[in-house]
Amino acid sequence: MISKLDLNAIVTTIKECLPKERDIIGLHEPVFTGNEWAYIKDCLDTGWVSSVGKYVELFEKQLADYTGVKHAVAVMNGTAALHIALILVGVKPNDEVIVPDLTFVATANAVAYCSAIPHFADSSEKTLGLDPYKLEEYLNDIAEVRYGECFNKKTGRRIKAVVPMHTFGHPVDMDPLVELAQRFKLELVEDAAESLGSYYKGRHTGNWGKVSAVSFNGNKTITTGGGGAILTNDEEIGKLAKHLTTTAKLPHKWAFNHDMIGYNYRLPNINAALGCAQLEQLPLFLKNKRALAEKYRKAFSKINGVKFFTEPEFATSNYWLNVLILNKEYAHERDKLLELTYTHGIQTRPVWILMHKLPMYQTCPRMDVSMAESLEARIINIPSSPFLCR
Template sequence: MFDSLVRFVRDQYGTNDFIPLHAPVFSGNEQKYVAETIESTFVSSVGAFVDRFEHDMQAYTGSPRAVATVNGTAALHIALMLAGVKPGDLVITQSLTFVATCNAIAYCGAEPVFVDVDRDTLGLSPVALEAWLEAEAYVDADGHCRLKRDERVLRACLPMHTFGHPVALDALLDVSKRWGLALVEDAAESLGSTYKGRHTGTFGLIGTLSFNGNKVITTGGGGMLLTSEALGARAKYLTTTAKQPHPYEFVHSEIGYNYRLPNINAALGCAQLEQLETFLAAKRDLAMGYADELAGGDLQFVFEPEGCRSNYWLNAVACQDLAQRDALLKATNERGVMTRPIWTLMNRLPAYQHCLKGDLSTAEWLEARIVNLPSSVPPLGCT
């Protein structure tokens, strides 16, 4: 039933071997830069490549400040702290996301509230957000958004750019502002994606990126905060154990976090970032190839939202129903072509089953139908 799709994928990668969902490509200065860190002996939290990686990412994204961290979840944890999220607070997010989004909320002692997504973006719906707030919340005299039932504070709104497809940022910013919510962007999957010509992660109070091994570019692990100069300075301080500058004394004025990105990882990131535009062009060609291959068939390719440019981190299709989804997953994986379903909804996980939620009918529809297809940058000459 899916023979043509399997053949297409194998043609893209020019192999009959196992094809992973998303593998890194190291075709530039990776070995050179990593060797430089080894020769310098500055392989840990101090070194020139950390500064360079941050500055290069500022230039690429247009963010006033970029702060590197050991992984994307650490970046999101600090982002929520900087947004004022405190123990007992609520943070509105989407149930259709990777678990790290919710875990970062929990690290702050807060709880997620799950609101539905839009089918065209796969991300948090501003219409569903507004409807839930009108039904469940109010803004007090001090401008705090509170839950009607028990007065708990709703502190932030945390959308995630699913598979690199930007959410409806203008509308989400408008709703968040009117309801007194800080907008924090989980842009872990969307490096290279733009909304109306501007890079994701630069619209809200803070945005965060991930450089895990399966992302468009990788540092092995790694993450980044994108924010203002002032919040960036605070983020740098908190992620470097809250140590006060001093030639030799160890003075830490508050609880800090050892979330620093090692120099050896940053070296890898600098080399990867030099190739990002090449990677993005190849991934776009692959996405359009999938779209052409699937046109007119049962599987509906997931395109970038109108007015956006997606990095197409993970290509996705919507199946007709759960049965077709499972048949696709079985047929491809048995033949050595890795495909994966979208995540189990967060409100179904034991850690978050008790959390507040709105109507999640669109998220549930997508959960039963979405499948990710192999999305690595194809070898040169195979596309």
């Protein structure tokens, strides 16, 4: 006989890990305790608030240095970064691009912006991200390599790229995925939107794909208000990324010459200034977030029917959003738990609706996604702000 899930005990456990003086605990709130005011004031005082100014280049350099990539190109948001990344690896209309079914909608949308077709893959319970081993079995069945390119035998379309997303900051198992991409001639583009400060086998995420995308939305580990960045270790791709995201305008004192279709995806200087101040504090943010995660882990080790998700042994996670996973037999209790946390002033949320269930993507190809379906029904995100444990 299955014992009843004690929802009140779960809520009490969450509350015991959080500050007592706050009536409402947000899911993930930004922290502005560094040089944010000074850098933004400098933009206002000098008048450099838009797409040109010293903070854009400084932010790109600091970001490249931190992540260990050779080039970082700052853009207006993470979706724009991913859109350009797909263009840079040659995704064309009617191509298929493999993306996880369990992801934020921007991953699939970026594919659609290229007039390409998302092809949904299953997730791993170990990482919450794309499962490279299950994907290998699937590709062995439906894909073939011809003339150095991969094709879907069922649709006849080219499969151009695979886009792993590091879910909630937990790195995908990249080594087998890199090998798989090489064998099937797929371009690898990392959706690292959630994983700034996360490492796979000692190396920062964003270093495995030919191009990667990062986000600095208001609820991310650091924020520029909006904002994102394209990361790459390829010098030519880095130059082209900058060109494409600045309307493909050729340098000139006054003439408006554009040599290709470009995009006005530039990050304003005032946002980059905020990013510089945030990057300075990132090590402290990560320290505090890992301390909060450890507090949750210990507390929930004593609670039946639910587990606190921890980083895989090959990874160091930023613990962007902390995750509770209900046991399978208690999946039906998820919404009751979400409702109860809100009545106690604790903001929580379920994971995203699976991409293949959204109306615009229901006809897209997909493999068996039974693990993604299981995780979708059982995941709850709990408060994760860096100031909650310091």
